[in-house]
Amino acid sequence: MVITKEKPALLGGSKVFSEPLPKYISTGVKETEAAIQVLKNGVLSDYIGASGPFFMGGQQVRALEEQWADYFNVRYALSVNSATSGLHAAVIAAGVGAGDEVIVPPQTMSATATAVVMANGIPVFVDQEEANCCISPEAVESAIGPRTKAIIAVNLFGGPAQVQHLRELADRHGLILIEDNAQAPAGKHQGRWLGTIGHLGVFSLNCHKTIQCGEGGIVVTNDDRLARRVALVRNHGENAIEAENWYEDADIVGYNYRLTELQAAIAQVQLQRLEELTQPRLKIAEALDEGLSEFKALRTAKVEKSDRHVYYVYPIWIDPQQAGLSRDIFVQALQAEGCPVGGRYVRPLYRLPLFQRLQKESKALVSNSSGCPMAEKAYGETLLTTTLIQIPGAIDVVEGFIAAVGKVLAHAEELTHQKGK
Numbered sequence: 001m002v003i004t005k006e007k008p009a010l011l012g013g014s015k016v017f018s019e020p021l022p023k024y025i026s027t028g029v030k031e032t033e034a035a036i037q038v039l040k041n042g043v044l045s046d047y048i049g050a051s052g053p054f055f056m057g058g059q060q061v062r063a064l065e066e067q068w069a070d071y072f073n074v075r076y077a078l079s080v081n082s083a084t085s086g087l088h089a090a091v092i093a094a095g096v097g098a099g100d101e102v103i104v105p106p107q108t109m110s111a112t113a114t115a116v117v118m119a120n121g122i123p124v125f126v127d128q129e130e131a132n133c134c135i136s137p138e139a140v141e142s143a144i145g146p147r148t149k150a151i152i153a154v155n156l157f158g159g160p161a162q163v164q165h166l167r168e169l170a171d172r173h174g175l176i177l178i179e180d181n182a183q184a185p186a187g188k189h190q191g192r193w194l195g196t197i198g199h200l201g202v203f204s205l206n207c208h209k210t211i212q213c214g215e216g217g218i219v220v221t222n223d224d225r226l227a228r229r230v231a232l233v234r235n236h237g238e239n240a241i242e243a244e245n246w247y248e249d250a251d252i253v254g255y256n257y258r259l260t261e262l263q264a265a266i267a268q269v270q271l272q273r274l275e276e277l278t279q280p281r282l283k284i285a286e287a288l289d290e291g292l293s294e295f296k297a298l299r300t301a302k303v304e305k306s307d308r309h310v311y312y313v314y315p316i317w318i319d320p321q322q323a324g325l326s327r328d329i330f331v332q333a334l335q336a337e338g339c340p341v342g343g344r345y346v347r348p349l350y351r352l353p354l355f356q357r358l359q360k361e362s363k364a365l366v367s368n369s370s371g372c373p374m375a376e377k378a379y380g381e382t383l384l385t386t387t388l389i390q391i392p393g394a395i396d397v398v399e400g401f402i403a404a405v406g407k408v409l410a411h412a413e414e415l416t417h418q419k420g421k
């Protein structure tokens with residue numbers, strides 16, 4: 001039921017949520033037991049940065065990788081110590097080097113594009129689709145040139161980019177498609193797991209994700225050579241190529257991107273619980289979809305039947321004209337009600353000082369001379385997100401959230417008048 005008469009908290013009324021909402025914690029007894037077992041064994045990591053049986057890590061790392069490959073039906077799953085290092089390894093594995101261009105979306109976590117910079121490549125920012133803020137295949141196609149080596153698509157907020165379309169495009173042009181799937185474990189596109197449609201897919205196991213081991217990542221691929229190159233980047237590959245007779249990859253600089261045994265043991269339990277931890281998000285998202293559908297000025301993610309959005313966060317788009325208030329005042333007013341919302345997501349990356357400098361040096365590009373209007377619109381006017389879907393038991397407070405939205409929108413004029421545009 002939408003409460004419209006009550007004054008919004010931002011105008012001096014009482015808050016919908018007077019107590020802070022609980023935090024998402026995904027780990028429990030089973031993870032604790034798995035960690036204790038590793039501690040009792042005393043082998044906290046079991047890699048050796050040289051060729052031999054431990055070049056590919058210890059027992060827990062290998063078990064995790066086997067389970068991950070099984071779960072997502074891929075030939076190779078290689079664990080790394082973050083999705084950032086996984087993206088770096090994937091970009092190097094794709095053959096990106098000095099002066100090679102990689103097409104990336106603008107509204108994403110910075111590591112999507114810094115991974116390219118770390119490999120001495122040139123990130124080329126192209127616009128996103130209005131519908132889901134994921135990279136636009138049309139914009140990608142028009143940015144492909146003689147120096148393009150790869151495309152990175154991000155399955156943003158837990159929902160699919162048009163990765164099948166992008167894979168076909170990449171194959172047609174002889175490019176490598178990397179899926180940055182940090183936010184979408186267990187998401188699907190056209191019935192297939194997200195992260196497995198590109199030539200390489202990168203998952204994150206950091207503490208903000210649906211499943212986690214504190215920090216960590218997994219790179220998946222079905223390609224022998226790409227898998228081998230990721231393994232070389234992960235663990236001082238320059239030391240291993242001689243004995244392994246991998247001379248065609250001899251110029252790779254290896255890093256230490258190794259996941260520990262402790263983290264791998266925790267991640268195994270989390271993987272077994274992925275569906276259990278995803279389901280509550282889907283239920284809350286369904287209730288939010290339904291509740292928010294009565295507000296014509298708001299739009300939520302449209303999910304095709306053969307796709308699955310897994311809601312890392314729940315995105316909402318506002319039409320400020322129709323709502324009669326700006327996105328920023330809307331967000332401010334919802335926050336005053338105690339709702340867990342944030343505006344804007346992230347600044348289009350080409351605006352960050354790093355990428356501004358790199359653009360001046362022709363080491364980063366914005367592909368179209370008219371910039372990325374969809375990214376600017378989402379960032380400046382329309383996009384907000386809520387982490388309500390992460391909160392344990394939040395299904396019971398969806399009604400309160402919808403009531404807060406109703407209260408704020410019913411006082412749009414007053415809020416705009418008092419808080420300014």
Ligand SMILES: Cc1ncc(COP(=O)(O)O)c(C=O)c1O
Pocket residue numbers: 082083084085108109111112154180182183203204205206216217
């Ligand atoms: C889209 C995206 N890519 C990459 C990363 C980097 O992940 P990690 O923290 O595991 O390095 C994140 C983390 O939030 C992300 O959201």
